[in-house]
Amino acid sequence: MRWLFRKERVSKELDEEVRGFLEMAAEEKMKQGMSRKDALRAVRLESGNLEVTKEIVRSAGWESFVEALWQDLRFATRVLRKSPGFAAVAVLTLALGIGANTAMVTVVNGVILKPLPYPHPDRLVMLWERQLSDGTLGTVAPANFVDWREQNHSFDKMAAIDPYPDFILNGSGEPQRLTGAAVSSDFFSLLGVHMALGRDFLPEEDRPGYNQVAIVSYSTWLNYFGGRPDIVERQLTLNNTAYSVVGVLPRDFSLVSKASDFQSRNRFDLWTPLALASPPEPWQRGTHPLCVFARLKSGIPLEQAQTDLNQVAANLQHLYPADDKERGITAVPLGQHVVANLRTALFTLLAAVGMVLVIASANIANLLLTRAVTRQKETALRVALGATRKRLAQQLLTESMLLVLFGGSLGLSFACLAVPAVVRYLPADLPRASEIAVDGRVLAFTSLISLFTGILFGLLPLLQFKQVSANDSLKQNGGGMAAGQSRLRSALVLLVGAGLMIKSLWMLLKVSPGFPTEHILTARLSLPPQYTNGNVFGIGQHRRISAFQWELLGRVRGIPGVQSAAFTAYLPLSGADSSWAFDIEGRAAKPLGVYDITNYRPVSANYFETVGIPVQRGRSFGPTDNEDSPLVVVVNESMARTYWNQQNPVDQRVRFSDQKWRTIVGVVGDVRHEGLGMKPEPEVYIPYGQIANVESRPTIVLRTSIEPTSLTSALRKAVSEVDANVPLDHIETMKQIVSVSVGQPRFRTAVLLIFAILALFVASIGLYGVMSYLISQRTREFGIRVAVGASSGALLRLVLGQAAKLVGIGICLGLVGAMLLARSIASLLYGVTPFDAATLASVSLLLAAVALLASYIPARRAASVDPTVALRYEE
Known part of the structure; x- marks a missing residue:
């Protein structure tokens, strides 16, 4: 530390130490009979250059490294200040790559x-x-x-949630x-959640x-109850x-969770106990509304827990063959389950943006290679004065860092x-979107990637200098050509990926639902308790x-x-449905526990006409298809x-399971209920009046002329x-529903397209720089060609031809x-093969056009060279 803050004093002490050494050595020689003057001269000759000795002594400590670093920083600042254009382009290019x-x-x-x-x-x-x-995995x-x-031995706790009950808040003006x-009593303790107010x-x-x-949730407490501290033990009127x-x-x-777990209900305002009967009632084995969470006991691996669950499933298959013969149990880590359908897409986008940084x-x-060549004489002088390769590397790294x-x-x-802008445009069903923010992990990544990038491109000029001399490298032009090809190669990879995504999205949007x-206007109603039987599952x-x-x-x-x-x-397109096992009259009975399964959809009369689903055979439902008429259904194609x-x-x-025979009266066209990219499945439509239990949250559909x-x-x-106690929400047009259903592929496509355009832009700038530099190094050659009669057009064709080759x-x-x-x-594409020839060809042509355009300006400069100036040009 004294070297940094008391440099003159430390230098003086070193001078005194060297003089003391000379005096001691001289005294030894004087004892041998030499005069003081001869002894001092002999010692100086034996010791060599004392300044070099002092420098060696100074370099033995870390202080010399700090001083050298400070010198390099000052020098690098002066160099960059002399080349503001280079500095601006380099900093902006890095900012785009690192920022993305x-x-x-x-x-x-x-x-x-x-x-x-969670803990x-x-x-x-x-x-x-x-x-x-x-x-197939399903709810429980x-x-x-x-x-x-009750039967497992591998979990500390197991809890369930039924995400379907809705409540109407009465007594505070318009019903909300x-x-x-509905959750089991240990649901929040399983997750390690402690109440902000009150108890579990x-x-x-x-x-x-x-x-x-x-x-109640924290937002419900604030928005509906004003954040009043006496909310605990307060009485609310819910569903009367x-x-x-x-x-x-x-x-x-x-x-x-995944939005699909709860049919896109990713936020809950209010929670109540599940309140299951114990022992369970028989009907509770035939309906499957629950999502089940569990916490493994400490030290129990997932494989052991799965073996335990397999034994539980075998027990239930034996005890309840009518319901559970064909059912097993699967445990999936919560973190893995949440991102199961997103991991490939997000890591693909991450690899794509990494390629942008590679191009940058x-x-x-x-x-930097170009600058190293222009500073060749400076580098040679440094070497001649004794600069080591390590010292040169330190100075180059300082500039790059x-x-x-x-x-x-x-x-x-x-x-x-x-x-924040990206988060606003994320798909609505993306899990954990609220947790996306720049944090310590991200800052650490940015620091590491910046450090790695600086070392990577900072050492390249030194490696180039080590392999061949600068002049030989320039005359061969190989480095510039290879760099240009590398950028084009990376840009093409991203452009092809973006092209495939764009075509996939276009094909998806072309799919008819x-x-x-x-x-079409849709709105969901929540019916109050006078319409329901009070069952916790909202039927x-x-x-x-x-x-x-x-x-x-x-x-x-x-x-x-x-x-x-x-x-x-x-x-x-909502992804919501229910399924039933069914039998067909006249067909052989299935073995016990084996079923044919179909989705069923309760609808009212005029539903097919309102939505526009074509009736292909038979008829649709009419007002007379009610609880007092023969039981009928309509099936899809x-x-x-x-x-x-x-x-x-x-x-x-x-x-169906109610053991009542129903007559098929019509066949309608297929509808894509699960999403545009999902193939239609077998479905049955049932009149509202002929189904014993229906959802208490029906959706009204209007076809309009305006x-x-x-x-x-x-x-x-x-x-x-009709009823002032019935709230109306989720008011959407069908076009909005279609737009939401393609949210994830649209987001993937948009992000990859942005990265591809950014890569194309950066690669074009790089290609322009390469061509400009290569042409500047051939100025004398072009001057000679012009002097012996070459036309401007011939030079233009020559340069563009070489660019076309590159x-x-x-x-x-x-x-x-x-x-x-x-x-x-390939798994992210719809309606397009990974090796789509049209996409590969069109993207290649686009890249070739942009690349040749970037080469055209340097080529024009070469074609207009003045031979008298060019012949005086010094390479």
């Missing part, structure tokens, strides 16, 4: 890498029923959950629908008849029933500005609901601009083709006139990498 990587890593970190926000998240799993026939029957919890969930559910409250208690609030969840609590680094390396410092800081600023989406009585529906439809059809209206339990092949299924009969959203107020008024080689090499990328993203 930081932003993408922030998304990946928030969604995939960051640990789940010991590695021990949390989700449990699913598994169909042994095809491995209440009775099975009770048995699993609260999104509800008690075990005795998790029983039928004792469950009129509720826990008094509930007591016992707790408020913490502000940062979120239930991490190649550009900077090429710029100074660029990285500015570029990384600017890139981090870009990322901090970009991340099975009906025209224009002029209502059909006669009361049917009466309400018919009265409301009568009013809605009278609204000007409404052409027709109908009800459905599950909207197309996929079901008719799957179970009747070329035969006409009309007038055939099917039977802009659908203009009818929102009139629809609300009509609902209020571009062609880069594209050919890039196509190999592009095909590897295409294979890795």
Whole structure:
């Protein structure tokens, strides 16, 4: 430290130490008979250059490294200040590459890498029923959950959630629908959640008849109750029933899951006890509404727990063959389950943005190589004066790290500005989107990638100097050509990926959902308790609901601009459905526990006409298809083709679990209920009046002759006139529903396209720089060509021909990498093969056109060279 702050004093002490050494050595020689003058001269001759000795002494400590670093920093600052254009291009290029990587890593970190926000998240799993026939995973029957919890030996706790109950908050003006969930009493303790106010559910409250208690979310406490501290033990009127609030969840609590687990209900306002009967009632083994969470015991691996669950499943298969013979149990780590369908897409995008940084680094390396050549005499002089290769490397690294410092800081600023915008445009069903933010992990990544980048392109000039002399390297022009090809190769890989994604999205948007989406307005209703039987799973009585529906439809059809209206339990493209096992009359009975399964959809009369689903055979439902008429169903084309092949299924009969035979009266076209990219499955439509239990959250569908959203107020008024206690929400047009359904592929495509355009831009700048530099090194050659009669056109063709060769080689090499990328993203594509010839050709042509355009300006400069100036040019 004294060397840094008392440099003159330390230097003086070193001088005195050297003089003392000389005096001691001289005294020894004087004892041998030499005079003082001769002795001092002899010692100096033997010791050599004393200044070199002093320098060696100084370099032995770390202080010399700090001083050298300070000198290099000052020198690098002066050098960059003399070349502001170079510095600006280098810093901006680095900022774009590092900023894009930081932003993408922030998304990946928030969604995939960051640990789940619960204690010991590695021990949390989700449990699913598994169909042994095809491995399909599904939600859990209440009775099975009770048995699993009692019979397993591998879990500390097991808890369930039913995400379907909704509640209507009364007594505070207009009724408000609260999104509800029913959970077992140990659900929050399993997740390690402690209440912000109040307490958790008690075990005795998790029983039928004792469950009129509720826990509210933090946002519900603030928005509906003003954040009042006396909320605990306050009475609420929910569904015309008094509930007591016992707790408020913490502000940062979120239930991490896939949106599809809860049919896109990723936020809950209110929680109540599940209150399952014990022992379970028989009907609770035939319905499957629950999602089950579990926490592994400490030290129990997942494989051991799965073996334990397999034994539990075998026990249930033996005890309840009618329901569980074909069902197993599968445990999936919660973190893995949440991102199961996102991991490939996000890591593909991360690899893509990494290639942008590679291209940017190649550009900077090429710029530094060029500068190293122009500073060749300076470098040679340094070597002649005794500079070692280590000292040169330190100075070059200092310059590159100074660029990285500015570029990384600017890139981090870009990322901090970009991340909030990216989050706003993320798909609505992306899990953990609220946790996406620049944090310590991201800052560490930015620092490491900046350091790695600086070392990578900072040492390239030194390696080039080590391998060959600068002049030889320049005359061969190999480095510049290779760098240009490398950038084109990387840019082509990204462009092909973006091209395939764009075509895939275009093909997906071209898919017909099975009906025209224009002029359709939808809205969901939450029916109050006078329409329901109070069951925790939110199932209502059909006669009361049917009466309400018919009265409301009568009013809605009278609204000007409404052409027709109908009800459905599950909207197309919503991903929501229910399934039933069924038998076909006249077919051989299935073995015990083996079923044919079909999705069923309760709808009202005029539903097919309102939505625009074509009736292909037979008829649709009419007003007379009610609880007092013969039982009928309509099947979709996929079901008719799957179970009747070329035969006409009309007038055939099917039977569901209620053991009532129903006559097929019509066949309608397929509708893509699960999403545009999912193939239609066998489906049965049932009239609302002929199903014993229907959803208490039906959706009304209006086909209009005018802009659908203009009818929102009139629809609300009509609902209020029929029953003022019925809230209306989720008011959307069918076009909005279609847009949401393609949110994830649209996001992937947009991000990859942005990265591809950025890569093309950076690669074009790099190619322009390479061509400009190569042409500047051939100035004398072009001057001679002009002097002996070469025309400007001939020079232009010569240069563009060489550029075309460079571009062609880069594209050919890039196509190999592009095909590897295409294979890795094959699972993300729809309607297009990974090796789509049209995409590969069009992208290659686009890159060739841009690359040749970037080469044209340097080529024009070569064609207009003045031979008198060129011949005086010194390479």
